[in-house]
Amino acid sequence: MDFSALNPVSLMVSLMIAATPVLLAAVGELVVEKSGVLNLGVEGMMIIGAIAGFAISVETSNPWIGMLAAMVAGAVLALIFGFITQFLLSNQVATGLALTLFGLGMAALLGQSYTGMKPPSTPHLDIPVLSDLPVVGPILFSHDPMIYMSIALVAGVWYFLNRTRGGLILRAVGENHDAAHSLGYNVVMIRMGAIAFGGACAGLGGAYLSLVRVPQWTEGMTAGAGWIALAIVVFASWKPWRLILGAYLFGGVTILQLNLQALGIGISAAYLSMTPYLITIIVMVIMSADRRRASINAPASLGRIFNASH
Amino acid sequence: MKFIPALAAAAALALGLGGSAIAQTKAGFIYVGPVGDLGWSYEHDQGRQAVVEAFGDAVETTYVESVPEGADAERVMTQMALGGADIIFTTSFGYMDPTLNVAAKFPNVKFEHATGYKRADNVSTYSARFYEGRHVIGLIAGRMTETNTVGYIASFPIPEVVRGINAAYLAAKSVNPDVQFKVIWVYTWFDPGKEADAANALIEQGADVIMQHTDSPAAMTIAEEKGIFAFGQASDMMQFGPTARLSSIIDNWGPYYVSRVQAVMDGTWASVDTWDGIAPGMVQIGAFSDRIPADVQAEAQVAVDAIAAGTLHPFTGPINKQDGSVWLAAGETADDGTLAGMNFYVEGVDGDLPN
Structure with a gap:
C-alpha cells in the first residue's frame, strides 16, 4: 500500500470544503435550538439558499450578492416556519418537516431555468508570501473567504451565547420560556430572531454548496446535508466549538474514505463508505451514554410550545 | 433522506x-x-x-x-x-x-x-446495452489520458455497473497497455456533493480522465474546473463541461x-x-469533441459502426477474470446470461470488487 499518494495538504483542503456547508447550517440551527425551538427544516432552507444564491449570482455575476440573497431567502423561509410555530402555535416537528418538503419543491420550481448554467467563480484568498508557504499556505491561507467566515461565525456565536447579555437572555428563553416571560422578555420575538438567523445560516450553507463545492445547480442537490447538520448539533451537545469538530470529522472521514478507495486500499468499499455515518452514530451514542449529562446540555424548553396566556 | x-x-x-x-x-x-x-x-x-x-x-x-x-x-x-x-x-x-x-x-x-x-x-x-457505449468511451479514454490513469465514479456494485467498468477498461487497455483504472464506490445514484468530492479525490490521485456511473453532472463540472476530461453519462451533459466533455453515452x-x-x-x-444497444438506438454516442484528435475520432467511429453492425462485441476473448482464471477463450464472445449477472472484475482492474 502506497500511502505517499495521499497528500495530507490537499486532503485537508478538500475536507474543509466538504465540511463548510454543514458547519454553516449547523451553527445556525444551534442558535435556534438554544432559543428552545426545534426547526427540522434545515434541508429545505439549505436548498432554497442553494438556488437563490445560484440564481442571483448568475444574474448579477457576483457571488457575494448571491450569498447575501441566499441568506435572505433562507431567513424568509425560516420566518414562515417562525410565524406558524410561534404565532399559530403549531407543532414544531411537523412544521419543520413540512418546511423541508416545501423548500425542496420550491427550489426545484425556481431552479428550472438555471440547470446547466455556470456560476461566477468565487475568488480564493491569495496573500503574498503567506499563501505560498509550504503546507501551511494551502491549509491556512489560500481558501475562499467563506471558509474563514464559517469559523469566524462559530467564534461569534460562542462569544454571543456565553459572553453577552443578549446571549444569556436567548439561553434563558431556551431553558425556561415561562420564567423568561415572567421576567419581561418577549419570548416570541427573541425566538423569531433566532429562527431568522438559523435560516440565514442554512441558506448560506446551501449557497456554498451550489457556488463553491459543486459549482452548479441540480435539483435536490443538498442530498441530506441538512439532516447531517441537525445530527451535528446534537453531536456537539449544543456547544459551538464542538460543531467545528463534528463537521470537520464528518467531512474528513468522507474525503478520506474516497481517497482510500482511489488508492485501492484492501478494505471493502462498502465499509469505507459507511464510515462517516457510522462514526456520527457512534459518537452520538457515546455523547448521550450519560443520560444526566446529555439532558443537562439540551435546552430544557427545546421543541415545547410557548403560550403566554398560560 | x-x-x-x-x-x-x-x-x-x-x-x-x-x-x-x-x-x-x-x-x-x-x-x-x-x-x-x-x-x-x-x-x-x-x-x-x-x-x-x-x-x-x-x-x-x-x-x-x-x-x-x-x-x-x-x-x-x-x-x-x-x-x-x-x-x-x-x-x-x-x-x-x-x-x-x-x-x-x-x-x-x-x-x-x-x-x-x-x-x-x-x-x-x-x-x-450501456457497455457498448462504455467500449467506445473506453477507447477514447485510453487514447486521451496522459497520466495513464482513468478515474471511475461507481454507484453500487451491481452487474450493470461492474459490466461498465470492465467494458471501458478492456477497451482502454486495448489501445493503451499502461492504462490504470481507479474506481471509487459512492453508494448512491444521486448526491452531487459526494460525486464532486469523489471526482476531486480521483484527480488528486492522478486521474486526468473521469468516467461516472452516477446520475448528476457534478463530476463533469469538477472536470471542467480542474481542466481534465470527462464523459457525459445517461445524458449529453455538454453544458456542464464545454471543454472537458469528450463524448457521452446517451440513453434513449x-x-x-x-x-x-x-x-x-x-x-x-x-x-x-x-x-x-447501439444498433436499435437505445444507446447513443454523443458527438465527439474537437479536442479528440481526428485519428482517434475515426477509430471510435469505426467501433461504433462495428458494434451497430454486429461485427464487434466489446467482450470478445481472450479475457481472463481478475484472479487470472480464463473467462473467454480467444475469439469467444460473452453470452447475455453471464453479462447480466457479471459480478467479477476482468484481469488488470485494480482493487477488490465490493459484494
Whole structure:
C-alpha cells in the first residue's frame, strides 16, 4: 500500500470544503435550538439558499450578492416556519418537516431555468508570501473567504451565547420560556430572531454548496446535508466549538474514505463508505451514554410550545 | 433522506388520480432521482414526454420522482396501481423486488422494470446495452489520458455497473497497455456533493480522465474546473463541461416506451426481456469533441459502426477474470446470461470488487 499518494495538504483542503456547508447550517440551527425551538427544516432552507444564491449570482455575476440573497431567502423561509410555530402555535416537528418538503419543491420550481448554467467563480484568498508557504499556505491561507467566515461565525456565536447579555437572555428563553416571560422578555420575538438567523445560516450553507463545492445547480442537490447538520448539533451537545469538530470529522472521514478507495486500499468499499455515518452514530451514542449529562446540555424548553396566556 | 418527498408525492397521487372518468390509458413512471438531475432520471422523463407526444390525450402519464429503492417504492407503485394505472415503468435496479411484489397483487396492471432480471406474467424487464457505449468511451479514454490513469465514479456494485467498468477498461487497455483504472464506490445514484468530492479525490490521485456511473453532472463540472476530461453519462451533459466533455453515452428510452404503451392499448402486451444497444438506438454516442484528435475520432467511429453492425462485441476473448482464471477463450464472445449477472472484475482492474 502506497500511502505517499495521499497528500495530507490537499486532503485537508478538500475536507474543509466538504465540511463548510454543514458547519454553516449547523451553527445556525444551534442558535435556534438554544432559543428552545426545534426547526427540522434545515434541508429545505439549505436548498432554497442553494438556488437563490445560484440564481442571483448568475444574474448579477457576483457571488457575494448571491450569498447575501441566499441568506435572505433562507431567513424568509425560516420566518414562515417562525410565524406558524410561534404565532399559530403549531407543532414544531411537523412544521419543520413540512418546511423541508416545501423548500425542496420550491427550489426545484425556481431552479428550472438555471440547470446547466455556470456560476461566477468565487475568488480564493491569495496573500503574498503567506499563501505560498509550504503546507501551511494551502491549509491556512489560500481558501475562499467563506471558509474563514464559517469559523469566524462559530467564534461569534460562542462569544454571543456565553459572553453577552443578549446571549444569556436567548439561553434563558431556551431553558425556561415561562420564567423568561415572567421576567419581561418577549419570548416570541427573541425566538423569531433566532429562527431568522438559523435560516440565514442554512441558506448560506446551501449557497456554498451550489457556488463553491459543486459549482452548479441540480435539483435536490443538498442530498441530506441538512439532516447531517441537525445530527451535528446534537453531536456537539449544543456547544459551538464542538460543531467545528463534528463537521470537520464528518467531512474528513468522507474525503478520506474516497481517497482510500482511489488508492485501492484492501478494505471493502462498502465499509469505507459507511464510515462517516457510522462514526456520527457512534459518537452520538457515546455523547448521550450519560443520560444526566446529555439532558443537562439540551435546552430544557427545546421543541415545547410557548403560550403566554398560560 | 428522500423518503419524505416520496411519501408526500404518493399521497398527492392518491388524491389526484382518483377522479378521472374518461377511458384513457394511464401510464405511470417512477424515478429514483429528480427529473431535473440532467442524467438518468431526466432521460427517463424524456421518454415519458415522448409517450405524451405520440399519443396526446389518449394516454395520461404520471410520474413520481426521487423515490427511494425499497419499501417506499412499493408504496408508490401500489398507489399508482390503485389510481388506475394500466402500465407502470419502474426505472431503477433497486425497484426489482418491490416491482415483483406489487405486480403479484395487481395481475391486470403491466409492469416494466428497468435494468433488472426478474420477470413475471405481468412484469417485463428492459435495459440498454450501456457497455457498448462504455467500449467506445473506453477507447477514447485510453487514447486521451496522459497520466495513464482513468478515474471511475461507481454507484453500487451491481452487474450493470461492474459490466461498465470492465467494458471501458478492456477497451482502454486495448489501445493503451499502461492504462490504470481507479474506481471509487459512492453508494448512491444521486448526491452531487459526494460525486464532486469523489471526482476531486480521483484527480488528486492522478486521474486526468473521469468516467461516472452516477446520475448528476457534478463530476463533469469538477472536470471542467480542474481542466481534465470527462464523459457525459445517461445524458449529453455538454453544458456542464464545454471543454472537458469528450463524448457521452446517451440513453434513449422514448421509442421503447411508446411501443410498450402502444402494446397495452392494442392488448398485445406480453412479458418480454428487452436488451437493446447501439444498433436499435437505445444507446447513443454523443458527438465527439474537437479536442479528440481526428485519428482517434475515426477509430471510435469505426467501433461504433462495428458494434451497430454486429461485427464487434466489446467482450470478445481472450479475457481472463481478475484472479487470472480464463473467462473467454480467444475469439469467444460473452453470452447475455453471464453479462447480466457479471459480478467479477476482468484481469488488470485494480482493487477488490465490493459484494
